[in-house]
Amino acid sequence: MKYLVLLIPCVLALWVPLFNVTEPTLGGVPFFYWFQIVMIPASVLFIWVAAKIEGSDL
Numbered sequence: 764m765k766y767l768v769l770l771i772p773c774v775l776a777l778w779v780p781l782f783n784v785t786e787p788t789l790g791g792v793p794f795f796y797w798f799q800i801v802m803i804p805a806s807v808l809f810i811w812v813a814a815k816i817e818g819s820d821l
Contacts, residue, residue, distance in 0.1 A: 765813040772806040 775781065782798040789797045 765816045768809055768813040768816060772802060772809045776802050776806070 776799070782795055784795065785793045787794055
């Protein structure tokens with residue numbers, strides 16, 4: 764189960780057609796860039812959830 768949780772951000776970050784667009788922009792920054800920036804804390808969250816599923820003391 765924890766590996767499935769870890770697979771989600773990997774697939775989202777590597778599935779380029781998902782974010783290979785300019786619109787919508789956020790503060791003038793194209794979606795392509797701010798999606799990748801948002802994926803950093805989202806990936807951290809998924810890693811934390813996977814660690815909690817495993818029972819690790821994080």
